[in-house]
Amino acid sequence: xxxxxxxxxxxxxxxxxxxxxxxxxxxGQIYAxxxxxxxxxxxxxxxxxxxxxxxxxxMGLKELQAWNLVxxxxxxxxxxxxxxxxxxxxxxxxxxxxERKKREVDPTLSVLRELLMQTAGSxxxxxxxxxxxxxxxxxxxxxxxYEDVKRLETERLAALLALGAKVTRLLEAKDKVVGLVRPxxxx
Amino acid sequence: xxxxxxxxxxxxxxxxxxxxxxxxxxxGQIYAxxxxxxxxxxxxxxxxxxxxxxxxxxMGLKELQAWNLVxxxxxxxxxxxxxxxxxxxxxxxxxxxxERKKREVDPTLSVLRELLMQTAGSxxxxxxxxxxxxxxxxxxxxxxxYEDVKRLETERLAALLALGAKVTRLLEAKDKVVGLVRPxxxx
DNA sequence: CCGTCATTTCAGGAATTTCTGAAATGGCGA
DNA sequence: TCGCCATTTCAGAAATTCCTGAAATGACGG
Numbered sequence: 001x002x003x004x005x006x007x008x009x010x011x012x013x014x015x016x017x018x019x020x021x022x023x024x025x026x027x028g029q030i031y032a033x034x035x036x037x038x039x040x041x042x043x044x045x046x047x048x049x050x051x052x053x054x055x056x057x058x059m060g061l062k063e064l065q066a067w068n069l070v071x072x073x074x075x076x077x078x079x080x081x082x083x084x085x086x087x088x089x090x091x092x093x094x095x096x097x098x099e100r101k102k103r104e105v106d107p108t109l110s111v112l113r114e115l116l117m118q119t120a121g122s123x124x125x126x127x128x129x130x131x132x133x134x135x136x137x138x139x140x141x142x143x144x145x146y147e148d149v150k151r152l153e154t155e156r157l158a159a160l161l162a163l164g165a166k167v168t169r170l171l172e173a174k175d176k177v178v179g180l181v182r183p184x185x186x187x
Numbered sequence: 188x189x190x191x192x193x194x195x196x197x198x199x200x201x202x203x204x205x206x207x208x209x210x211x212x213x214x215g216q217i218y219a220x221x222x223x224x225x226x227x228x229x230x231x232x233x234x235x236x237x238x239x240x241x242x243x244x245x246m247g248l249k250e251l252q253a254w255n256l257v258x259x260x261x262x263x264x265x266x267x268x269x270x271x272x273x274x275x276x277x278x279x280x281x282x283x284x285x286e287r288k289k290r291e292v293d294p295t296l297s298v299l300r301e302l303l304m305q306t307a308g309s310x311x312x313x314x315x316x317x318x319x320x321x322x323x324x325x326x327x328x329x330x331x332x333y334e335d336v337k338r339l340e341t342e343r344l345a346a347l348l349a350l351g352a353k354v355t356r357l358l359e360a361k362d363k364v365v366g367l368v369r370p371x372x373x374x
Numbered sequence: 375c376c377g378t379c380a381t382t383t384c385a386g387g388a389a390t391t392t393c394t395g396a397a398a399t400g401g402c403g404a
Numbered sequence: 405t406c407g408c409c410a411t412t413t414c415a416g417a418a419a420t421t422c423c424t425g426a427a428a429t430g431a432c433g434g
Contacts, residue, residue: 004312006302010319013298019420020209020291024392035322036315043411053394058412079402080410089325104207111200115193125193128223132197135222138276141348148351156355161328164335167354168343206390211422230381240424245382266432267380 001051007036011050022103026052027060031069031085040073040082068095090154101146105139112136188238194223198237209290213239214247218256218272227260227269255282277341288333292326299323 001008011032018028029050034041041049046057061083064070069092073082086092112132120126149157163170188195198219205215216237221228228236233244248270251257256279260269273279299319307313336344350357 004309004315006305006307006312007315009298009302010315013295017291017295022207022209026393036318038311038314054410055395055412055414056393058410059393062412089321093325093329104204108200108204111196115196118193120193122191124225125191127225128191128194128197131223134276138280141345142280145348145351148353152352152355158328159358160354161332163354163358164332165339166335167347167350167357168339170354170357171346171350213423241380242382242384242425243423245380246423249382 001049003033003049007033010036023063024060026050026056027063030057030060031064034070034083035085037084040075040084042078042080042082044080046083067099069099088154090157094150097146097150101143105143109136109139109143112139188236190220190236194220197223210250211247213237213243214250217244217247218251221257221270222272224271227262227271229265229267229269231267233270254286256286275341277344281337284333284337288330292330296323296326296330299326 001011003011011029014028014032015025016028018025021028023031029052030046033046033049043054043057043061046061047054050057061070064083065072069085071084071086073084075082086095112135115132116129116136118129120129149160152160160167188198190198198216201215201219202212203215205212208215210218216239217233220233220236230241230244230248233248234241237244248257251270252259256272258271258273260271262269273282299322302319303316303323305316307316336347339347347354
């Protein structure tokens with residue numbers, strides 16, 4: 001692997017983190033490399049930069065495409081495929097959230113729904129179902145919230161984040177203020 | 188593995204999902220079993236329920252304890268260790284979020300900070316650093332938000348979730364309303 | 375101190391995942 | 405059609421992770 005020191009450290013870190021993120025070392029490294037590279041790279045350039053086999057790079061790119069984390073570009077008069085990551089980190093975040101939800105949450109949600117439809121045959125099963133219902137309820141709240149906020153434009157999303165927990169204060173304020181501005185009929 | 192069908196399906200699902208969640212099959216199964224069980228279980232009971240080795244259960248429980256996902260209980264006149272999961276699914280969610288952040292986010296944040304301190308020696312390194320700064324900025328926003336909302340009592344957190352994207356409307360309303368209720372001095 | 379029981383550790387085997395080189399596929403121009 | 409080049413596929417090797425049984429550790433009562 002021959003890369004500028006800064007880039008190399010970054011790439012190696014993503015490789016190491018790979019397993020924790022549910023991807024393998026090579027995939028992590030390819031992503032990191034594309035992310036910091038000034039322009040699109042082709043497979044051969046990735047091979048040289050990372051020192052892994054051509055086929056490994058091919059598989060890694062395929063996986064990154066399945067995650068929608070990588071863009072395929074074409075350069076005029078060059079029939080090789082070139083790859084980049086989206087420039088916008090917020091878009092990357094959205095993609096990541098969407099894909100992780102699809103892989104890590106949705107299957108469980110659907111299993112839970114299925115199991116909750118069945119009839120419990122014993123006291124233990126009844127209890128188990130109650131627990132599953134709790135889990136299902138929580139996941140559904142979270143995903144509903146997610147489906148909701150993911151539609152916000154980035155600017156509003158950022159504003160929301162910046163506000164953080166202060167929104168609740170706003171919520172409390174609302175109740176009072178609404179009373180002031182629009183006194184209740186029955187008041 | 189001898190378990191009521193409903194429980195068995197649930198346990199098997201968690202086992203299969205294990206790899207996607209960054210834990211192994213046995214750990215996933217143990218967690219699922221404890222989660223739906225009506226009371227605490229000891230290691231031997233888990234061995235029987237799941238049909239895995241005693242040592243495997245021991246390691247699995249150790250890992251779950253490292254994740255703070257499991258509680259150690261003691262039963263009078265019984266010197267074996269008994270285990271449960273917390274009852275409150277919101278607490279489980281908080282723990283999960285905290286631990287995943289610790290393992291999956293914090294290390295990257297710290298590497299990014301370190302790399303951003305260094306001096307770029309080339310144009311490519313300068314560009315790489317700019318990209319890292321973008322990533323760092325985003326992660327920091329997210330973690331700041333998280334640190335903020337995680338302190339909310341569950342009830343408020345739930346209210347916040349229920350509100351979802353509607354908060355932004357509230358935000359817009361605020362600007363108007365503040366004008367009405369507390370007219371600016373400089374008006 | 376022992377003996378007993380519960381738990382942990384750990385070496386090595388089993389299973390799974392990752393990676394590679396070689397062969398296959400596919401597009402394109404001559 | 406053929407040759408060329410880029411990419412993909414895939415069988416098996418390499419690496420890693422997971423799991424087990426056996427031995428070690430530790431706690432407790434006698």
